Amino acid sequence: MADSKPTQKPSNAPEIVVLRWGHRPQRDARLTTHVALTARALCASGFILSDVEDPGTEETVRKITNRWGGTFHFEMGTPWKKAVRDWKANGGAVVHLTAYGENIQTSDVLSRIKSLNKNVLVIVGSQKVPGDFYSSNVSDFNVSIGNQPHSECAALAVFMDRFFAGEELAKNFDKAKMRIIPRARGKEIKNDGG
Amino acid sequence: MADSKPTQKPSNAPEIVVLRWGHRPQRDARLTTHVALTARALCASGFILSDVEDPGTEETVRKITNRWGGTFHFEMGTPWKKAVRDWKANGGAVVHLTAYGENIQTSDVLSRIKSLNKNVLVIVGSQKVPGDFYSSNVSDFNVSIGNQPHSECAALAVFMDRFFAGEELAKNFDKAKMRIIPRARGKEIKNDGG
Numbered sequence: 155m156a157d158s159k160p161t162q163k164p165s166n167a168p169e170i171v172v173l174r175w176g177h178r179p180q181r182d183a184r185l186t187t188h189v190a191l192t193a194r195a196l197c198a199s200g201f202i203l204s205d206v207e208d209p210g211t212e213e214t215v216r217k218i219t220n221r222w223g224g225t226f227h228f229e230m231g232t233p234w235k236k237a238v239r240d241w242k243a244n245g246g247a248v249v250h251l252t253a254y255g256e257n258i259q260t261s262d263v264l265s266r267i268k269s270l271n272k273n274v275l276v277i278v279g280s281q282k283v284p285g286d287f288y289s290s291n292v293s294d295f296n297v298s299i300g301n302q303p304h305s306e307c308a309a310l311a312v313f314m315d316r317f318f319a320g321e322e323l324a325k326n327f328d329k330a331k332m333r334i335i336p337r338a339r340g341k342e343i344k345n346d347g348g
Numbered sequence: 349m350a351d352s353k354p355t356q357k358p359s360n361a362p363e364i365v366v367l368r369w370g371h372r373p374q375r376d377a378r379l380t381t382h383v384a385l386t387a388r389a390l391c392a393s394g395f396i397l398s399d400v401e402d403p404g405t406e407e408t409v410r411k412i413t414n415r416w417g418g419t420f421h422f423e424m425g426t427p428w429k430k431a432v433r434d435w436k437a438n439g440g441a442v443v444h445l446t447a448y449g450e451n452i453q454t455s456d457v458l459s460r461i462k463s464l465n466k467n468v469l470v471i472v473g474s475q476k477v478p479g480d481f482y483s484s485n486v487s488d489f490n491v492s493i494g495n496q497p498h499s500e501c502a503a504l505a506v507f508m509d510r511f512f513a514g515e516e517l518a519k520n521f522d523k524a525k526m527r528i529i530p531r532a533r534g535k536e537i538k539n540d541g542g
Binding site for chain 1: 375378379382383385386388389390412416447448449450451452453454455457482483484489490492493494495496497498499501502503504505506509510514515516517518519521527528529530531532533534535536
């Protein structure tokens with residue numbers, strides 16, 4: 155990831171890459187797909203499905219990217235320790251989203267993250283994560299999107315919307331074959347061929 | 349729902365209830381559970397699983413509410429047409445979240461919704477929704493969280509975070525047996541008995 159070109163992110167913002175840990179291909183396929191598509195739609199530059207391969211999820215995400223545009227790096231099978239080590243070696247920060255972390259609303263954690271002006275690897279777990287994720291060996295920040303149990307997909311969306319200050323939802327994706335024209339009523343899709 | 353007491357929402361804000369349409373118990377159980385838990389954690393007052401019953405999802409949501417507090421109304425099996433009709437008859441507004449709708453970032457749709465100062469029924473689909481959902485028979489507003497395909501769970505989270513202006517993440521839930529104390533490192537749970 156380190157030398158990939160982030161064309162997806164809002165201009166001037168650092169890059170976000172999402173690492174999904176603990177994916178179980180049978181049980182988590184749809185949720186992980188939702189997490190990956192959320193990452194892409196909200197302008198992450200890429201997605202790492204760590205420690206496991208799931209070609210079905212990869213294919214779904216690649217098809218969406220091919221049709222709806224943008225540059226979105228997808229990798230799978232990378233051991234999470236290697237992904238985190240490489241990310242840090244390249245000067246990036248690591249944010250672990252967890253209900254136990256510093257509350258994004260009631261603390262200044264987001265402004266501390268943004269003040270670093272570093273690219274951010276966002277770790278979202280599926281199963282219960284290793285205790286090490288909470289330590290400075292892994293995470294620079296543990297961030298909660300509220301301190302209630304809910305969904306990693308929801309947590310990721312709120313984190314990204316706040317990190318990018320909403321600009322991620324206004325971005326046009328390059329090389330799109332299909333584009334939605336927003337409407338108050340009905341559906342409008344512009345087909346740019348391909 | 350109409351005469352339930354909304355103790356969950358941030359003070360002074362109108363109430364949100366989430367209607368999940370198109371749930372298929374086998375295929376959608378986990379995603380629908382994530383949608384319901386997101387609704388609850390981000391201070392919706394209730395959740396309607398329309399047209400179908402899924403006791404497993406209901407039980408999961410009830411257990412979470414029982415343990416982590418708050419008042420969260422869960423109902424299932426209500427025909428969506430009846431739920432929408434009753435909501436409107438009680439003076440509420442209906443928002444349909446869809447990638448085709450008015451973009452929450454690039455349009456003024458959120459301020460138009462908020463200026464009504466009405467309780468809001470938020471409809472999130474699972475499968476492809478009936479065309480009627482886009483019409484004024486059903487929706488007062490069609491709102492997109494970006495115009496890219498992603499996740500109804502992510503879309504709901506961003507909508508609620510913006511609707512409640514972040515206050516929903518700071519709220520303490522009444523009658524909680526367990527509470528998370530946010531921390532920069534590690535986990536802290538306060539057990540209030542029960």
